[in-house]
Amino acid sequence: MQNLLSYLNEFLLFRNFVEVIGGLDNTLLLLLISLPIGFVLSLIFALGRVSQNKFISKPIASYIFVIRGTPLLVQIYLIYFGLGSIEFIRESFLWYLLREPFWCGVLALTINTVAYGSEIFRGGIQSVTRGQIESGLSLGFNKIDLLRKIIFPIALRKVLPSYGNELILMVKATSLVSLTTYMEMTGIARKIMAKTFAPVEAFIAAGILYLFLNFLMVQFVKYLEWKYNPHLRVEQN
């Protein structure tokens, strides 16, 4: 074993690989905080988007329009460099969070995924047919039960593939946080490149890890689809 490790250490790619894995926790931390918050907020925003009340649906629609029309990089920079230049924020308690590139990254990723996610969920919610809602109402469901037992299960099942795409885009989006000096996998790969002058090995090591992360994400979404669509399962006998 010792021999094998020292043999592998001869290879630059392997050494880079080990070093890049050190940034995996930072990448995962970004995802583990921004994805669940983003998921819950997306659902709430999607409901607001389909609301009859114009004072709720219009602001949400314009929020989605602005976020989807601008690159994530602009949003990250706006939060990291922009918010920090406001006197009022620098003096408030928010500064304890926003001076860290990590929390800026979390905030930007959450804002971004909520815009895309709520648009996806809106499609799902609107695909629930009128008849299903009416039958729920005639069974005496109140609004919350109707959402919890009929609309959300049907809508979420339908949008799982497209939400899975969004999750993969989010995994890839975490790499942009490295541009705010946050040391996740891409940041470390960049540092390795500056140290060894071997760009290809450094970025391929990081690329393999991202591919692996996305592979896991795809498997997770596939599992969810399998679990929540029992009627679509192909019987194997």
Place this chain on the structure above:
Amino acid sequence: MFKFDKLVFGDLGWGDELLFATLMTITVSILSMGLGLCLAIITVWAKLITNRITRLIASFYTTVVRGVPELLVIYLIFFGGNSVIMGVAKLFGYNGYIELNALTIGTIAIAFISATYSSEVIRAAYLAVNKGQVEAAKALGLSKIQIFLRVMGPQIIRHALPGIGNVWQITLKDTSLISVTGLVEIMRQTRIASNVEHSPLTFLITAAFLYLFLTTFSGKFFKVLEINYSKGYS
């Protein structure tokens, strides 16, 4: 905090610099979208012909590039591209130093990314066209080229346009990433200006508006194209 007076044109402000940067963003987007579409057509062709090796290469390419962050692809091509090109040049007996400019590298990198998305769109559009029509065209005695130009092509375009519009929006937004290569497009110019003027908020909000303007108007343009190409179906 805000220095919107610094957005004027001329020597006193950054208006003209930002305008040129916007033109650069548009140029890079159009070039890489075009190159990406060419690459995508090759990829689709490689996936659809009955050759296992080309199919394997094509799916390897699309899977890898779509599974890896765009920034990483750009870094790889920007920092690693030169050595690859010099290696190729060495094979042909040229030992000098070659350096591609940021525009070329950026365009190639974005094209590589955008081609993976376009290829899925074009493949789906190709498969959406009814195969009976090809048979009908054959029965009428049309040549292969005629079938492609007169029967398949127009219908593929019609099916692909909405998806291509989405890819265009993604490509346009991805060009902001090639600011890391030093190419002066909107994002790079914004960083330069905000560093000089010590007012990031002013210029970042301007950049956001510029991108919003570009995405909205190109979206409208694609809507018009879609209506135009679906005339026969309305």
